[in-house]
Amino acid sequence: MNINFLNMSKVEFIKKSIMISLGSLINAIGVNLFIIPSKLLNGGLSGISLILHYLFQIPVGLSLLLLNIPLFILSILKVDKKFTLFTIIGTVTLSFGLMFTAPLIKVLSPASDVNRLLYCIYGGVLSGLGIGIVFSNQGSTGGIDIISVIAKRRYNMDIGLASFAMNFIIISIGTAFFGIQVGLYTLIVMYISSSVMDRVLKGFSRQKMLIIVTKKTEDVSSAVMSKLRRGITILYGEGAYTKEKINIMYCVVSPTQLPKLKQLVREIDENAFISITDTSEVQGKGFVNIL
Template sequence: MLKEKTGLTRDQLLAGVRFFVLLNCGLFITAVGIAIFKTPNHFAFGGTSGLSIILSTLFPHWNVGTFMWLVNAALVLVGFVFLGVRSMGWTVYSSFALSFFVSLCQKLWPMIHPLTTDTFLEMCFAVILPAVGSAIVFNIGASTGGTDIVAMILHKYTSLEIGRALMFSDLGIVLVAAYLYGAQTGLYCILGLILKSTVVDGAIESLNLRKVCTVITSHPDQVEQFIVEKLNRSATEQKAFGAYTHDERRVLVTVLTRREAAVLRNYIRITDPHAFITIVNSSEIIGKGFRSI
């Protein structure tokens, strides 16, 4: 019935709802970092938020949220001209949703002065919150808009290396911030710019972290049953021979979450104290039960 009305299965509908909720959560977390920590400290790390912070200083009658609307609107129009409407996808929504959330935060929590007197602590949150928000957005295959539109245009029309071009544009914003707000703020902006990409990558890996468990045990049937029935996971079984004893053993390989891996380890410790287990971290697991291709 659901498929007849919407053309979508229940799983597809749930996946769409999950995508939309995570997208907005990521954008809202990013907006909180911009409005509460970046703006009052003048941390212009680059991107549309950094440019908007500088513009709001040069034109104090308008706040950062207003300039983000204007800058993102201009970038969206440029994107429509050079990329077409279809190519923009969720980037258009992300650009305006982020601007809306920043304006909302500034309306609900107007920050005339920094939240604390500890500038380094403020800088940490100014990096971490947008990085975590961006990681959530990137992890579901979307973007936060803004300078991503510039990257898409450069990718389509030039052979210029996108990462380097965006780095130079961010560096230009940081240098202007250093000129406007002084050397100390400028140095914090440079530090934030360096840390930003590192924290985003780390946050994405943490979100996707899974444990690849390889188990060699004298009781493979019991362990296999525990994995399937108690953990609701599957496993791959293969035969192997010990290099020293030449005894044949069955090796089980399974991919679990951190919690599930701890449960399995504790179970095997009781079932077979002499079992051999290796647990390896992986942030890219593609397949049924995990990320789709």
């Protein structure tokens, strides 16, 4: 296979394709196991496919694949080949995954008012996890993703705004057919899915970023590097009021290491200034990537 146009190796292409397929399959399981038994909707073309399924009993996977074919052609003409290829992989896997996992619809009892919220939560989590894996590997599941990318590149329209507008229309149509309760529960699913997807894209492990200002730079840096095995970067700054030259220490540690680091700094210089913030993703030596 000649993949030079993708600017990646065959190993990287195979790895991303496998991960995109896995994410799409997880998404399909979430839809069939929780979303459909709840008679709820979803965002994008999946939402339209679910409406067609509830009204005319058309298989969700089949209608999703057919609805995406014109968009595949549009993507080939308007978007880069890498995005189009990975989108086709994601969408085809999702469509066939929905078909093959359709028996899961009968595994759980039909949702009642009591357990529908649980179905919303678990369906949203699985869908968000699957979509997050797909997106983190430069893929998509087609539909609105293609339209949003084209809107961004051709009309400089915000992708989030374009997606929100189209999802709002789809949910409004579903609400008109199936009632306001379905629309409200669907919003819960979409919110949970979006939140989980965001965590997957940014990383599940929240690290702590510290800015330390102290006159005992060498003592603090030596203690941190020897006792915590964490590196420190020293930046050179100047006090805005005093015009005094100061050393600014930059360090990233895990949440479990934070108390020990603060203790070390206080033992060396109790007047040290420490600023601590959450950082959602850290890559490099000493930090393991989730995906």
